[in-house]
Amino acid sequence: MARALYIHWPFCIRKCPYCDFNSHVRQDVDQARWAASMLADLRHEADIAGGEPLESVFFGGGTPSLMPPETVAALLAEAERLWGFAPGIEITLEANPSSVEAANFAALAQAGVNRVSLGIQSLREESLQFLGRLHNVGEALDAVETAQTNFDRVSIDLIYARPGQTEDAWHEELSQALALGTDHMSLYQLTIEPNTRFATDVRLGAFDPLADDPAADLFALTRALTAEAGLPAYEISNHARIGQESRHNLAYWRYRDYFGIGPGAHGRRGGTATLRHKKPENWLAAVENGGDGIKEARDLGLREQASEALLMGLRLAEGLDLGELSGRFSIAQRDLIAPEKLRLYSDLGLVRQDGSRITVTDSGMPLLDGLLAELVPEALVSA
Structure with a gap:
């Protein structure tokens, strides 16, 4: 069974206006103090859930490419000492494509990172400025080339369905991105999240988000172009060459154990949900005073675990096996999915059932949030 480790580095040079992640801008970071606390939080987690080797490690943020390579x-x-590494372990680090961070790529690869996820976000200068990014298109292209030289696997992130974006414009930009030859792409529609600067801008009328219908057209175009290029969607927003899927993210979506350390990190281990303190200073104080950064560790009932597994698994092109979930959580198959809703959406071509395997179709994926609310019984969600 896959076991994954997530390490959260919360610091950024600047907060992007669309970002609702746990990221913070600090003028000074005591690197030695932070390295010592990260190691302490790591050891605490291993003391509770050590044993089987890790199959993936993921450095996320924030901007983990700002971490000193020696800390990584x-x-x-x-x-590796605490858990052991499975053969062929995937070790991913998120990075921004600035020239300063790209200069660390060789050192990060030497530290053990073998996969990098680059936050390109756009290949258009005006869109990078709108999105609050600090790099330009030239730096983005240079960073991809540098990453491909230093790492075995490279993924890039792009944000589309931006205000006023047309199908022709996205076709041209995505085609340019596909020509870069990366083996994985995360392609996200711009979402206006609460408590972000973009949410304030929209409320004040600074810009209007792209409407649902043209956004759906861009979603369909995205799937068509990536499939044609040999990077089909394996999750609602993630595309990869066969065999190059993110093994770390698949551990989440297949609802396997993962351990989270660092400010705000979530974890799931042995039916327990863990949450670290979110504010960097609070997390740091907790580790230094008590040996770990845990704010909450809560046992999950089997029905709550089943609902989480359903909500995650139906994001995947492979879907999920109700028989496997039934055995795993000791819940009858008929109680896992609302049967009348399953029949309805199967008849409408939004969901497919093959024996006990359930998948959301290409037609259903743009409506995924609504489908999940209908298909997963309230008795599970509220368990």
Whole structure:
């Protein structure tokens, strides 16, 4: 069974206006103090859930490419000592494509990182400015080339369905991105999240989000172009060459155990949900005073675990097997999915059932949030 480790580095040079992740801008970071606390939080987690080797490690943020490479190396060496690494372990680090961060790529690869996820976000200068990014298109292209030189696997992130974006414009931009030859792409529609600067801008009338119908057209175009290029969608927003899917993210979506350390990190281990303190200073104080950054560790009932597994698994092109979930959580198949809703949406071509396997079709994926609310019984969600 896949076991994954997530390490959260919360610091950024600047907060992007669309971002609702746990990221913070700090003028000074005591690197030695943070490295020591990260290692302590890591050891605490291993004391509780050590044993089987890790199959993936993911450094997320924030901007983990701002971490000193020696800190990355120390964390990986300690994780390997504590858990052991499975053969062919996937070790991913998120990075921004600025020239300063790209200069660290060789050192990060030497530290053990073998996969990088680049936050390109756009290949258009005006869109990068709108999105609050600090890099330009030239730096983005240079960073992809540098990453491909230093890492075995490279993924890029792009944000589309931007205000006023047309199908022709997105076709041209996505085609340019596909020509870069990366083996994985995360392609996200711009979403206006609460408590972000973009949410304030929309409320004040600074811009209007793209309407649902043209956004759906861009979603369909995205699927068509990536499939034609050999990077089909394996999850609602993620596309990869066969065999190059993110094994770390698949652990989440297949609802396997993962351990989360660092500010705001979530984890799932042995039916327990863990949450670290979110504010960097609170997390740091908790680790230094008590040996770990955990704010909450809560046991999940089987029905709540089943609902989470359903909500995650139906994001995947492979869908999920109700028989496997039934055995795993000791819940009858008929109680996992609302049967009348399943028949309705199967008849409408939005969901497909093949024996006990359930998948959301290409037609259903743009409506995924609504489908999940209908298909997953309220008795499970509210368990």
